[in-house]
Amino acid sequence: MSSPETPTDPPTPCACEGSACAPGDAPKSRFKPSRRDFLLAFGVGLNAIAGAMVGIPILGYVLSTFAKKYDLRRIELGPVSKFPEGTTTLASYKNPYSREWDGAMDDIPCWVRRIKGNEFQIFAINCTHLGCPVRWFAESKFFMCPCHGGVYYENGDHAAGPPPRGLYTYEYKVENGELILMGGVMPTLATKNV
Amino acid sequence: MIDKATKAAQGVFTWLDSRLHIAELWEHTAGHHIPKKSASWFYVFGSLTLLCLVIQLITGTLLAFAYVPSGAEAYTTLQYLTFEQPLGWILRGIHYWGSNFMVAIMLIHMTQVYLFGAYKYPRELTWVSGVLLLVITLGLAFTGQVMRFDEDAYWGIGIGAAIAGRSPGIGEQVVQLMLGGPIIGAETLSRFFSLHVFILPGSILAVIALHLRLVLSKGINEYPEPGVLVNRETYDAHYANILKKDGMPFAPYGIWKDLVAGGIVLMAIVVCALVLGPKGPFGPPDPTQIDANPRPDFYFMWIFAIAALMPDYMETVALLIGPPIGIALLIILPFINNTGEKHWSRRPVALLAVVSLVLSLGLLTWYGITSPWSPDMTGWRSAITPKQFLEHRSPLELQGAIVIQQKQCRNCHAIDGIGSQRGPDLAAVGTRLTAPQLTRQVIQGGGNMPAYGKNLTPYEIDAVVAYMVSLRPNGVPPARDSTLPAVPPSTRQAEKNQASAEGQHGKEG
Amino acid sequence: MIRSRALPIGLLFAATAILQTACEKRPDGKMHFMGEPNPAAKWKPSEDITDFTALYSQNCIACHGAGKTVAASIAMDNQTYLNLVPADILKNIITNGVKGTRMPGFGEAEGGGLTGRQIEILVNGILAWKKPLDTSAGALPAYAGPLGNAANGQALFSQSFEKDRPPAETYLNPAFLGLVSNQYLRTLVIVGIPELGYPDYHGFIPGRSLTDQEVSDVTAWLVTNRKNEFGEPLAAQPTPVPPASLPAVPPAPNTTDAPKLP
Secondary structure: OOOOOOOOOOOOOOOOOOOOOOHHHOOOOOOOOOHHHHHHHHHHHHHHHHHHHHHHHHHHHHOHHHHOOOOOEEEEEEEHHHOOOOEEEEEEEEOOOOOHHHHHHHEEEEEEEEEEOOEEEEEEOEOOOOOOEOEEEOOOOEEEOOOOOOEEEOOOOEEEOOOOOOOOEEEEEEEOOEEEEEEOOOOOOOOOOO | OHHHHHHHHHHHHHHHHHHHOHHHHHHHOOOOEEEHHHOOHHHOHHHHHHHHHHHHHHHHHHHOOOOOOOOOOHHHHHHHHHHOOOOHHHHHHHHHHHHHHHHHHHHHHHHHHHHOOOOOOOOHHHHHHHHHHHHHHHHHHHHHHHHOOOHHHHHHHHHHHHHHOOOOOOHHHHHHHHHOOOOOOHHHHHHHHHHHHHHHHHHHHHHHHHHHHHHHHHOOOOOOOOOOEEOOOOHHHHHHHHHHHHEEEHHHHHHHHHHHHHHHHHHHHHHHHHHOOOOOOOOOOOOOOOOOOOOOOHHHHHHHHHHHHOOHHHHHHHHHHHHHHHHHHHHHHHHHOOOEEOOHHHOHHHHHHHHHHHHHHHHHHHHHHHOOOOOOOOHHHHOOOOHHHOOOOOHHHHHHHHHHHHOOHHHOOOEOOEOOOOOOOOOOHHHHOOHHHHHHHHHHOOOOOOOOHHHOOHHHHHHHHHHHHOOOOOOOOOOOOOOOOOOOOOOOHHHHHHHHHHOOOOOOO | OHHHHHHHHHHHHHHHHHHHHOEEEOOOOOEEEOOOOOHHHOOOOHHHOOOHHHHHHHHOHHHHOEOOEOOOOOOOOOHHHHHHOOHHHHHHHHHHOOOOOOOOOOEHHHOOOEOHHHHHHHHHHHHOOOOOOOOOOOOOOOOOOOOOOHHHHHHHHHHOOOOOOOOHHHHOOHHHHHHOOHHHHHHHHHHOEHHHOEOOOOOOEOOEOOOHHHHHHHHHHHHHOOEOOOOOEOOOOOOOOOOOOOOOOOOOOOOOOOOOOO
16 A cells, blocks of 8 residues: 655645535635524524533533532431440441442441440541541550551540541430431531531 | 456455545555654554553443442342353453553553653644543543442542542532432442443543544654754654655554554453452442451552551642642643653653652552551451560560550551551560650550550550560660660669669569 | 464464463362452451351460460460360350450450351360370369468469579569459469460479469469559459359459559
């Protein structure tokens, strides 16, 4: 196969070499609104409106989470007697925002510390650094994170490592001997009330 | 007979060509002219990246035969693909290794393009589209990690959400947009699936079309020569002249190196899949399974490392603003450095930038893989202590050795290299710190160590300090308080003072 | 002609050789590629680990050693200990831990993360190390016993300890005594940690083995030396003899706070 291009202008864009450039597209000498221009403007305008009609639902669908408000919801953790005084235990609850096809993901763990009586602290499982699951060690009374070595005290305060703050704490109340927490939203540094 | 057959074939070809314009297409694509010197082994990495993408498209599509992107079923189908579907594991392996190769080769391609000055006039947009391809590829890599929907994926999304949650002002909204709701759930996986399978592959194909079109229309970069400067006025004529003097069609004269390299890469991917196999799936994406130890795939290890090594106050900046600034710098690079030298030997700053970037990314990645900052959550009950660190110890010191296990010290501290590297190795800690210093460190913590003050009884502190004072090589005296007057070692007065002051029983006692 | 044939044949050989080295024989008796996921290595939850060696090396070995691994506490494969300890007490210690000592509970109720079945496997595995003990030098004392005569214990204690052993007074360190239970002291006197130079009841005093009563006496002497953190002696309290079937292990006086009178 021989060289197709003359060496003098090889890199010229070959936009007009096919049949794409119709001869009728020659530049107009002066502007004169014609029927053809009107129809073009009409076509563009019509598509602008149609585009908006398609685009608005699409954008709304994609960005629906921006408009939606996800409140902390009331979650029952079971009778307080499940949590012995002076201990910190792992509990889990069904995510109030769960879908049927969530599988095991709707089981959300949390650390429940019963100080005494109805005095509790309920911590999210997520490290405040990057959200990894913290683990409780009853022997040394620390929460430790396996990712970057964040450590928290028994009361959730930051003890060491990179986390910028103490553990996320859920609001709770005790009603008729049932422990109830306000949760359901994955806590991050942007979450309020945790 | 042969003549007849040839004639018939020619007829078919002519018929097809008059409709499909194959010959013309060939001339303008595979047959485009390249400078003879550009048919170099250095110029194969672009086609190799494309080859990897093709592998990924094929294997990815085929994996979707069995994979179900549902929160409840993704993990089961992954296990099915890995253990039951005939040859499913090989396809998973090729897809996994293909992605690793693709990212790695793409980075090599980019480095080569940068060092050869190929982004300069008139190929600015080729470079910019390449940067877009980098971003999309990394997006595919991250979302692909989530497709392997196991515990790593679950907590990986959690890490992504935690980073997104740091965005000023709109953190919550960004997190919810990413998760498709307030918490990681089925919609999160569907979202990532859509990105990984439709949106990003579609975009990458579109941008590759642009990238290749630009390569064809602006020509492949000539092999740079030191001292030959790019000048906007004269470059086009200069390049045309090179092609005229020394040009040749890419196919068939330049393509053989791409073919050979492509074959090697393909074989390497398959061999990796056969020998090393696919990755995971590890534990199920069950958040209550908190034994998880999430780690990203290698291409994001450096981010994982940065998150561990950055001081807190810089972290949000580094995680949120760093990557966009990096991308922005890459995009504006051809506009701020548009002309001049192309050859790397005349561009020391460029060379230095590449070397430092490769070194830092490489080191961060290596650090991320070894993760010396990660505590070992089982260290306290599985990390053993070599015999020489237990022999000739008093009962109290032995209790100290037990306290060190039981209070989870070994989750962070190794003894003689056994155990986690998060904290300093304790093997010779007695030569570095005196008993009062050790006591202070244990009680107050500091330097990434939590304060144990409230969590240890006085006797536990006594035991653990006594044990740590004894942790030193044979014959080496314990650390001495520098405020005490120095005495000849033979008298060992300082030692004795200290031992009696602390009520300790060192092993020399 | 030869070259053109040699190349493809050589390549084929090379490829076969490479693939051959990538293969290994699996327990199912067939050759598999090394990268082929092994169904045996499929992820399973930690509750499903039932291999004794895995359980022991993940949970016990750091403090109790075994085989070549020496550890700071009594070795679980120590024959004297294995012959001494009743199985139900061993199981109870693993499940619930020993309050006031460094032994944590590994049962689920204690947050230790081992299921009852796994603890059963551990107990059975540990006891499987047991061999008949040569007691010709002196009968094995009982696992548990009351505190004996402290004065007699002191006399025995003072004749103990030759060279190369931890000096006697290190046993009397109040911090050490405050960290361990009476039962631990008794077990230590009987079993020792021979790997680290701590004698068992045969070697505690030169020449002969300790009797059961003498073990109680020495234990009593050690217990009377307990002091609180201010150096004030604690009165030695008589410990009730726990029947072998009763799983209670007497706690040490020092629990989570400073040592107090119980």
